[in-house]
Amino acid sequence: MDLKNDILLRALLRQPVDRTPVWIMRQAGRYLPEYLKTRAEAGSFMNLCQSPELACEVTLQPLRRFKLDAAIIFSDILTIPDAMGLNLYFITGEGPKFEHPIRTVDDIRKLPSLAVNESLGYVMDAVALTRRELDGKVPLIGFSGSPWTLATYMIEGGSSKTFSRAKKLLYQEPQMAHMLLEKLAATVTDYLNAQIESGAQAVQIFDTWGGALSSQAYREFSLAYMQQIVSGLKRRHEGRQIPVILFSKGCNTQLEALADTGCDALGVDWTITLNEARQRVGDRVALQGNLDPSILLASKEVIRKEVGETLRSFGAGNGHVFNLGHGITPEVDPDHLSELLDAVSELSPAYHG
Amino acid sequence: MDLKNDILLRALLRQPVDRTPVWIMRQAGRYLPEYLKTRAEAGSFMNLCQSPELACEVTLQPLRRFKLDAAIIFSDILTIPDAMGLNLYFITGEGPKFEHPIRTVDDIRKLPSLAVNESLGYVMDAVALTRRELDGKVPLIGFSGSPWTLATYMIEGGSSKTFSRAKKLLYQEPQMAHMLLEKLAATVTDYLNAQIESGAQAVQIFDTWGGALSSQAYREFSLAYMQQIVSGLKRRHEGRQIPVILFSKGCNTQLEALADTGCDALGVDWTITLNEARQRVGDRVALQGNLDPSILLASKEVIRKEVGETLRSFGAGNGHVFNLGHGITPEVDPDHLSELLDAVSELSPAYHG
Numbered sequence: 214m215d216l217k218n219d220i221l222l223r224a225l226l227r228q229p230v231d232r233t234p235v236w237i238m239r240q241a242g243r244y245l246p247e248y249l250k251t252r253a254e255a256g257s258f259m260n261l262c263q264s265p266e267l268a269c270e271v272t273l274q275p276l277r278r279f280k281l282d283a284a285i286i287f288s289d290i291l292t293i294p295d296a297m298g299l300n301l302y303f304i305t306g307e308g309p310k311f312e313h314p315i316r317t318v319d320d321i322r323k324l325p326s327l328a329v330n331e332s333l334g335y336v337m338d339a340v341a342l343t344r345r346e347l348d349g350k351v352p353l354i355g356f357s358g359s360p361w362t363l364a365t366y367m368i369e370g371g372s373s374k375t376f377s378r379a380k381k382l383l384y385q386e387p388q389m390a391h392m393l394l395e396k397l398a399a400t401v402t403d404y405l406n407a408q409i410e411s412g413a414q415a416v417q418i419f420d421t422w423g424g425a426l427s428s429q430a431y432r433e434f435s436l437a438y439m440q441q442i443v444s445g446l447k448r449r450h451e452g453r454q455i456p457v458i459l460f461s462k463g464c465n466t467q468l469e470a471l472a473d474t475g476c477d478a479l480g481v482d483w484t485i486t487l488n489e490a491r492q493r494v495g496d497r498v499a500l501q502g503n504l505d506p507s508i509l510l511a512s513k514e515v516i517r518k519e520v521g522e523t524l525r526s527f528g529a530g531n532g533h534v535f536n537l538g539h540g541i542t543p544e545v546d547p548d549h550l551s552e553l554l555d556a557v558s559e560l561s562p563a564y565h566g
Numbered sequence: 567m568d569l570k571n572d573i574l575l576r577a578l579l580r581q582p583v584d585r586t587p588v589w590i591m592r593q594a595g596r597y598l599p600e601y602l603k604t605r606a607e608a609g610s611f612m613n614l615c616q617s618p619e620l621a622c623e624v625t626l627q628p629l630r631r632f633k634l635d636a637a638i639i640f641s642d643i644l645t646i647p648d649a650m651g652l653n654l655y656f657i658t659g660e661g662p663k664f665e666h667p668i669r670t671v672d673d674i675r676k677l678p679s680l681a682v683n684e685s686l687g688y689v690m691d692a693v694a695l696t697r698r699e700l701d702g703k704v705p706l707i708g709f710s711g712s713p714w715t716l717a718t719y720m721i722e723g724g725s726s727k728t729f730s731r732a733k734k735l736l737y738q739e740p741q742m743a744h745m746l747l748e749k750l751a752a753t754v755t756d757y758l759n760a761q762i763e764s765g766a767q768a769v770q771i772f773d774t775w776g777g778a779l780s781s782q783a784y785r786e787f788s789l790a791y792m793q794q795i796v797s798g799l800k801r802r803h804e805g806r807q808i809p810v811i812l813f814s815k816g817c818n819t820q821l822e823a824l825a826d827t828g829c830d831a832l833g834v835d836w837t838i839t840l841n842e843a844r845q846r847v848g849d850r851v852a853l854q855g856n857l858d859p860s861i862l863l864a865s866k867e868v869i870r871k872e873v874g875e876t877l878r879s880f881g882a883g884n885g886h887v888f889n890l891g892h893g894i895t896p897e898v899d900p901d902h903l904s905e906l907l908d909a910v911s912e913l914s915p916a917y918h919g
Contacts, residue, residue: 375895380860384868424816427836427858427891429875463777466818466838483780485819505780507733515737522782538780542728 216414216453218351221282225415225456225478225499227532233524233561234282235554236354238460238480239540240275241287245547247274258303262289265338272343276351278547279554283351283415286340286408290358290419293400294367296332297324307371314370318386321393329403336404337411344412355413357404359420359461360397360442361435364390376425383426383434390434398438402445409447409455417458417480418442424463431467440474458501462539465490472497483538487527499532504553506537509545513552520556529564569767569806571704574635578768578809578831578852580885586877586914587635588907589707591813591833592893593628594640598900600627611656615642618691625696629704631900632907636704636768639693639761643711643772646753647720649685650677660724667723671739674746682756689757690764697765708766710757712773712814713750713795714788717743729778736779736787743787751791755798762800762808770811770833771795777816784820793827811854815892818843825850836891840880852885857906859890862898866905873909882917 216222220234242248251271255261262268272287291309295301300312315321330337344353358366366372368379383390405416423435439459448455459471460480471479472494481490481502490500508519520535527533535557541550569575573587595601604624608614615621625640644662648654653665668674683690697706711719719725721732736743758769776788792812801808812824813833824832825847834843834855843853861872873888880886888910894903 375860377860377863377895377897380858381863384861384864384872424837428839428842430858431837463816463837466842484777484784484816486781489781489819505733505783507728507730508737510730510734511737519737542730544730 216349216352218282221534222352222415222453222456224532224534225458225501226454227477227496227499229531229565231562231565233527233533233535233557233564235535235557236281236283236285237275237541237550238285238537240279240281240285241271242541243543244541244545244550245274245278247278258289259295259301262287262292263335265335265342268335268339269343269346272339272353273346276347279551280558281351281554283354284343284347285354285356285417286336286343286413288336288339288356290356290362290421291366292333292336293327293357293397293404294363296327296329297400299367309366310371311367315367315393318389321389321396324393324396326396327400327403329400329407333404333407337407340408340411340413352414353412354415354417354458355405355408356417356419357401359418359423359435360394360401360438361423361426362419362421363397363401364393365422365425367393376422380426380430383430387433394434394438398441402442405442406445406447409450413455414453415456415458416446417460420459420461420464423461423467428466431464432470435461436467436470436474439471439476443475456499460501468493478532478534480536481538487523487533491527496532499534500527501534501536503536503538506539506542506545509537509541509549509553513549516549516552517556517560520553521560524557524561524564527564531565533564535561569702569705571635574887575705575768575806575809577885577887578811578854579807580830580849580852582884582919584915584918586880586886586888586910586917588888588910589634589636589638590628590894590903590906591638591890593632593634593638594624595894596896597894597898597903598627598631611642612648612654615640615645616688618688618695621688621692622696622699625692625706626699629700632904633911634704634907636707637696637700638707638709638770639689639696639766641689641692641709643709643715643774644719645686645689646680646710646750646757647716649680649682650753652720662719663724664720668720668746671742674742674749677746677749679749680753680756682753682760686757686760690760693761693764693766705767706765707768707770708758708761709770709772710754712771712776712788713747713754713791714776714779715772715774716750716754717746718775718778720746729775733778733783736783740786747787747791751794755795758795759798759800762803766808767806768809768811769799770813773812773814773817776814776820781819784817785823788814789820789823789827792824792829796828809852813854821846831885831887833889834891840876840886844880849885852887853880854887854889856889856891859892859895859898862890862894862902862906866902869902869905870909870913873906874913877910877913877917880917886917888914
């Protein structure tokens, strides 16, 4: 089964392309009426994640509507802690919660080592099914939360503004924090490798809360574990290289260090220009981003103009994957996303070849 | 009335000092039992802000307990929009809200021009009273929210995760956004000048949500207006220079541009080391910060170690004011703040003279 459109994979590896590839974080999501319909049928968000057929269906939905250069498997970043027994659940409007958050050092010691193909078999089934259904149309991206980001939810029991409990563990009992992060890093490595073996053709690590840490704590407690994962990933499969993308939101001061992990590409949020990011990382990695998702709420004219600015900021040459700087939000009109994609398709060839 | 301790003012102006001065953002706050008592007596947070006697009392409370090198007037960053008729109120656990948020372009046009000494006379009274009560013990800092930060609350009606409404205005109707920010910048300038005339000996602008903007939007919609304010401030009063501090949280990629506004000092959050920040801004401004407030939840040994790291990161020389990288949080044990202050006092002389 040949890949008919491998422009994303080539751009992630900084190889020549004739236009800038584009996919959108959370492209299978609540802004799409067909997603809301499937989600309602699923009964709950967890059912949607855990049914390979439904997860495959919502993964493919945006590709039926839009010209996107990749699919990303529909799942949640918190599947690993859920499988470790913390029991993930969602209350509408409140974000994710764990029924059994980590409250004591003993809770960390007792966390099980997962056999990911069993405990998270539903993810691998969804990846394999989606890969089959895609039939080589575009590559399929697998993903995981970073160890630090998973740890914050596990310790806080859900989202947090200050991450006080999680940070208290880092500062007060660093050896226990390292035990937890070590366990998570090993599991994330297995998890991403299993996704690759099931058919994922690129993988992304979401370090959503890296930006909550001090520069030193970030390197010790988040970056080091992402680096460990990058080193442990299967970088070739089915005769192709598997690009690895790191996205550490709010960590623009760490771009050089992130580029040194050995990953292929960095996700960049909108608080830095691609031009500046590119100057700082040089030729080491590709860059993915970085339009502010809020721009999709403005008019089509504004969207087109801002897409142009983003392309111009990266400039000519290899190694740009167009994306937002964070996930698309539920209030976006899907027609506005079409405008973004059309603009990338029309304006980007000028920066290539 | 002579100032007995002017070490803060000297450090902000990069003049020699024999130890590093320290104050703490939100030092008059919910972690102090005496504050909670006064707040309960006041009945509501707004009553506390609007009574000069009570505001003075809570401003002085931390100085009775701790060896701090400054007082900061107790108030709220949202007093200006409240006085413009948006009516600020607080629901416990939900953050600030406005009864009449900006919903239409017409709401922006109709915003009144404030005569700050009348509409916000209670703030000037609190500043004057506190200055008198301080009796030259330490300098008094005045403050305001930045135009962009005020605008986000005015448009969103309260706190926000994505700032979608506010950003939609910037991108969709930039001329109306500029009209609003222009009005706010003029009012903030008057407001800070009135605080200076009432006795404030330094002023700080809190740009709490600058980090939500793209690099380009930040310069156009936040930085430009802070620069305008800096240019319009009364920089000498009572024969002394009035230092101006800008604190733009999450905007570390903008430090050079912030240093070029003509301010005296920059607040720095904990996502960048002071060493790196100092390398980037050079001798142009002093730096204030930058311990992660969560460290105050750890043990005294850890606090002392991290204070040492922060001092070492800035290194020897003039122009460091010790502070947290954001406000102190309610769950902190006041004894832990004492440990921080003792550590700064004991460890910092090694970096001076």
